Amino acid sequence: MAKRIPPHYLDQHGWGPDEFNSLNAYLNRLFLYESDPEKSRVIAQMDPSRMSRETIALIGAILTQYGKRQAVQEKYPNLRYAGLTVPLEIPLYLNEQPLDLFPAYRELNIHY
């Protein structure tokens, strides 16, 4: 298997709902279990300036949905000024026919 790029830094050119949905699955697991040392290290090394607006919004939606945003931003200074609450200008679809069940996603113009 070739050397893997951290998913949050992948080139998203040409991505559609399936790829962003998959990124959401990865980020969801990463932040849901952020107390795990390996996952905590990945988060602590995240550089938001290397991420797309879509990736940052997904992180914001996940953290807001689980009520963890403030605690995570206190723990990881690198995420403090990432713009995690800024809605996307262009809607991001994670499914072609989204269910829109989760308010924090909808608020950031993400349709899951």
Added chain:
Amino acid sequence: MTNQKPTLSLEEFADLLGQLDRFIGAHNPELNLEVRAIGGFSLMYHDKQTSLVLLRKGSSDIDTLTHLPQSVATMVDIIATNNDVNSDWLNDCWYANHNFEEEFEPYITWEPTEYTFKHIDLKVANPKGILLMKLRAVCDALEFAGYPDNPEVLAAELRTQDVMDTVSLLRFLGIETVADLEAFPRPVEILGFDRFVRYAVDQGLVRER
């Protein structure tokens, strides 16, 4: 430019299992490792093989409902390092930490996969078995939060992936109404199921009739 996806594909998981198979063959050839996949990997497999449409794409790991011996856990770690993937790409946390094996094993049918190995017997849980486990996870959160009260508590407890997986399975199994949902066999007690019925109606996941 890369064609790498954010999470591993079935073929990439199979490649990792193939490496583990060779590792076992070289170091512990008497071992026959049973991998009984539940959760994301098993759903990905059904998504590929059946008409199930998975609304949550991809999985970061294979959750097995079997015990991984320490020798295997060490091999899994080494393979993770060699391939630059998470060290829990194969894990037994649902077996070790959640008593799921004891509770749900009798009600799961294990289905063979197209991926065969010399020292690893890989099977995936059937969709009804997965739905039973997903219902447990979702209903636990709804019960804990006291749905429909305390929406913030519910949001914190309810894993979005569990909800999306549950919807995928309800659709695949043709569960469209409250009556369909209530008729779904629940051989184990699922506390909070009544709250789930209400949640499913409120969210438009099933119809009243």
